[in-house]
Amino acid sequence: MKSYLSSEYVVHRDHERCIRCKVCVNQCTYETHYYDPEDDKVYSRDINCTNCQRCVVFCPTNAITITKNPNAYKENENWTQEAIVSIKKQAETGGVILTGMGCDKPHFTFWDRLVLNASQVTNPSIDPLREPMEIRTYLGSKPDRLELKNSDGDVLLMTELAPQLCLETPIMFSALSYGAVSLNVHESLARAATEFGTFFNTGEGGLDPRLYKYGDHTIVQVASGRFGVHPQYLDVGAAIEIKIGQGAKPGIGGHLPGEKVTEDISQTRMIPIGTDALSPAPQHDIYSIEDLRQLIYALKEATDYSKPISVKIAAVHNVAAIASGMVRAGADIIALDGVRGATGAAPRVIRDNVGIPIEFAIASVDQRLREEGIRNRASIVAAGGFRSSADVVKAIALGADAVYIATAALVAIGCTVCQKCYIGKCPWGIATTDPWISKRINPKIASKRLVNLLQAWSSEIKEMMGGMGINAIESLRGNRLHLRGVGLTEAECRILGVKMAGE
Amino acid sequence: MDHTEELIAEISRKFLSRIRSKESVYSVDASGLPYRELNTLLKALGNNGAKKIEVHGVYGQRYIGTGIDKKIVIELFGTPGNDLGAFMSGPRIVVHGNAQDCCGNTMDEGLIVVHGHVGDIAGYSMRGGKLFIRDDVGYRVGIHMKEYRDKRPVLVVGGAPGDFLGEYMAGGVILVLGLNSENKEFRARYVGTGMHGGVIFVRGEMNNLVSGVEALEANEEDMKIVDGLVREFCFYFGFDVDDVLDGKFTKITPINKRPYGNLYAY
Numbered sequence: 001m002k003s004y005l006s007s008e009y010v011v012h013r014d015h016e017r018c019i020r021c022k023v024c025v026n027q028c029t030y031e032t033h034y035y036d037p038e039d040d041k042v043y044s045r046d047i048n049c050t051n052c053q054r055c056v057v058f059c060p061t062n063a064i065t066i067t068k069n070p071n072a073y074k075e076n077e078n079w080t081q082e083a084i085v086s087i088k089k090q091a092e093t094g095g096v097i098l099t100g101m102g103c104d105k106p107h108f109t110f111w112d113r114l115v116l117n118a119s120q121v122t123n124p125s126i127d128p129l130r131e132p133m134e135i136r137t138y139l140g141s142k143p144d145r146l147e148l149k150n151s152d153g154d155v156l157l158m159t160e161l162a163p164q165l166c167l168e169t170p171i172m173f174s175a176l177s178y179g180a181v182s183l184n185v186h187e188s189l190a191r192a193a194t195e196f197g198t199f200f201n202t203g204e205g206g207l208d209p210r211l212y213k214y215g216d217h218t219i220v221q222v223a224s225g226r227f228g229v230h231p232q233y234l235d236v237g238a239a240i241e242i243k244i245g246q247g248a249k250p251g252i253g254g255h256l257p258g259e260k261v262t263e264d265i266s267q268t269r270m271i272p273i274g275t276d277a278l279s280p281a282p283q284h285d286i287y288s289i290e291d292l293r294q295l296i297y298a299l300k301e302a303t304d305y306s307k308p309i310s311v312k313i314a315a316v317h318n319v320a321a322i323a324s325g326m327v328r329a330g331a332d333i334i335a336l337d338g339v340r341g342a343t344g345a346a347p348r349v350i351r352d353n354v355g356i357p358i359e360f361a362i363a364s365v366d367q368r369l370r371e372e373g374i375r376n377r378a379s380i381v382a383a384g385g386f387r388s389s390a391d392v393v394k395a396i397a398l399g400a401d402a403v404y405i406a407t408a409a410l411v412a413i414g415c416t417v418c419q420k421c422y423i424g425k426c427p428w429g430i431a432t433t434d435p436w437i438s439k440r441i442n443p444k445i446a447s448k449r450l451v452n453l454l455q456a457w458s459s460e461i462k463e464m465m466g467g468m469g470i471n472a473i474e475s476l477r478g479n480r481l482h483l484r485g486v487g488l489t490e491a492e493c494r495i496l497g498v499k500m501a502g503e
Numbered sequence: 504m505d506h507t508e509e510l511i512a513e514i515s516r517k518f519l520s521r522i523r524s525k526e527s528v529y530s531v532d533a534s535g536l537p538y539r540e541l542n543t544l545l546k547a548l549g550n551n552g553a554k555k556i557e558v559h560g561v562y563g564q565r566y567i568g569t570g571i572d573k574k575i576v577i578e579l580f581g582t583p584g585n586d587l588g589a590f591m592s593g594p595r596i597v598v599h600g601n602a603q604d605c606c607g608n609t610m611d612e613g614l615i616v617v618h619g620h621v622g623d624i625a626g627y628s629m630r631g632g633k634l635f636i637r638d639d640v641g642y643r644v645g646i647h648m649k650e651y652r653d654k655r656p657v658l659v660v661g662g663a664p665g666d667f668l669g670e671y672m673a674g675g676v677i678l679v680l681g682l683n684s685e686n687k688e689f690r691a692r693y694v695g696t697g698m699h700g701g702v703i704f705v706r707g708e709m710n711n712l713v714s715g716v717e718a719l720e721a722n723e724e725d726m727k728i729v730d731g732l733v734r735e736f737c738f739y740f741g742f743d744v745d746d747v748l749d750g751k752f753t754k755i756t757p758i759n760k761r762p763y764g765n766l767y768a769y
Contacts, residue, residue, distance in 0.1 A: 095767045098767045274760055276760075284627060
């Protein structure tokens with residue numbers, strides 16, 4: 001069948017600048033560039049290009065430019081390029097359209113319609129460069145009340161505290177499964193989390209034993225496929241996360257493409273080489289809140305109640321009621337993943353149409369738990385498309401304790417969000433398990449980039465807090481008076497619990 | 504940790520009269536004991552030198568065997584609750600009675616022998632060890648079982664299974680004998696849906712197959728595996744080996760490793 005699809009991008013090469021070094025040929029894992037010895041020239045197959053910019057960055061003479069293919073269909077706000085291309089592709093293959101990363105549509109981002117406050121005249125702002133500024137965050141269940149005893153002038157804490165995670169900044173690395181990303185990426189995240197004093201999340205593909213030494217800064221995930229879940233794995237982590245759902249694909253399971261299931265992945269996940277790693281949509285031992293409690297306590301029994309148990313869900317319509325049930329089921333941490341949350345592979349219709357924006361989820365969950373008097377029993381971690389420290393500050397002001405970042409972390413180590421993670425040949429060496437391509441991530445350098453990112457965002461968070469006259473992150477948490485809406489409807493303001501700018 | 508030690512001390516004080524011991528063999532009266540107290544006690548005994556623990560009066564307590572990493576023997580009299588042996592790695596559990604749902608959930612190593620029937624999703628995502636059930640089992644049993652090289656979990660069902668047996672199976676061995684059951688015919692539907700590894704043996708014929716799997720008569724090589732498992736089954740439950748092996752066995756395997764490989768447009 002002749003394909004009616006044309007290339008998405010066009011590669012332009014300035015042949016005068018090109019020195020035929022073939023760096024682009026070697027760097028492009030999609031075989032876009034090729035050298036023709038007869039002409040002594042490098043050419044491109046545009047159809048293969050994903051616009052990942054790898055060749056552009058590595059071309060020593062800046063000879064390459066990539067542009068969107070100007071041959072677009074007639075402009076149409078309804079029948080967009082994406083809509084037409086998808087239909088043609090499906091007519092040719094009969095397949096579900098896959099995509100990677102988070103939703104790329106503009107209409108779900110509410111962070112840009114929230115603005116932060118700053119102190120002027122009536123209270124002083126604080127300069128974080130010269131005054132102490134506390135952003136350390138503890139995640140876990142907090143007691144309903146503290147019992148103290150006075151003993152010879154010392155105050156003793158009599159209440160037994162539940163296990164906590166201590167974060168030096170309210171930012172953690174979100175779940176990226178081993179298999180979706182390479183061991184080098186896992187190691188980069190683990191090293192950076194350890195160095196900075198935060199946590200990385202293994203995702204659902206288990207943990208390679210070579211990374212057990214970073215266990216004190218690791219959250220190990222247990223999902224429906226139960227890949228790589230065994231007593232040692234549970235012991236090694238500082239916390240355990242039960243993955244119920246993911247913002248990019250609420251309600252459906254995962255299929256790690258067989259191309260990515262290599263010998264190492266097969267060993268960790270205990271599935272045949274080359275098979276699709278199938279994660280069922282539900283965990284078949286959880287059909288209710290009571291069943292969730294059963295798994296939470298199974299994990300607590302397996303680890304002697306020594307670590308917090310997190311439960312991660314995709315933010316969906318009844319998220320507040322569900323979260324209330326999760327807290328009552330014994331979850332110490334509730335992780336909410338919004339509609340913009342990313343993925344290594346998901347059907348695009350699901351990614352772009354299912355779930356609710358994280359802003360509303362944080363606000364409604366925080367509000368509901370407060371109303372029910374159980375907010376202290378679990379920490380809230382928000383995830384799904386955090387692009388900057390401003391998003392983080394706004395999330396905490398809405399009621400989150402901390403946030404998970406994954407796309408931002410991957411961008412820090414090279415990702416350009418080209419959305420082709422599911423192919424398994426990521427030219428940046430990230431979303432791949434190919435041993436040759438994986439080498440493009442050097443854990444020593446990549447972890448440095450990640451630490452730098454955490455450092456930069458933490459400094460910015462302190463600056464914003466200082467501006468508001470706040471010197472401890474606790475005073476920001478759920479402090480919605482520091483937020484105002486711009487261009488929001490009354491209903492949106494009500495659900496977010498914020499006033500309009502000017503009010 | 505402090506709390507656990509306190510709990511053990513408290514349980515010992517509170518339940519001293521419930522524990523009898525003789526040469527590393529302990530006998531515990533579990534009647535009326537909440538699961539956390541019972542399991543703390545079993546973990547304390549099991550991880551600290553007990554060779555065998557008999558637990559009497561078991562009545563719905565969950566997670567028995569979880570968190571014990573020693574190869575001890577635990578004999579249960581009564582009905583253990585859900586998640587028996589969940590995430591277990593080591594112990595050999597014998598249940599003189601029925602077990603409930605999630606028996607052997609994500610089990611890593613060890614053995615569970617149930618002299619009765621079990622509920623739904625027994626052996627969910629088993630990675631190793633063995634599960635022998637004398638009678639019938641519920642729905643979705645042996646789903647998502649895994650294997651890697653010599654680590655190959657085994658699940659033997661003496662009676663009949665419910666629907667979705669071996670769904671998403673990625674490894675391991677399931678053997679269904681269809682003995683001692685009211686459901687003499689193999690009525691389970693959707694057996695092996697999404698299966699992409701491992702093998703299911705069924706004593707007798709298998710007709711209602713789902714797409715993606717194939718059923719062949721077990722060959723000589725297969726029968727070596729079946730023979731060993733049947734002998735072990737008969738050893739635990741006292742059936743006659745020749746009677747059980749009489750007749751033909753069917754082997755169900757996935758047709759290909761990527762049952763959903765053609766689902767997507769790249």
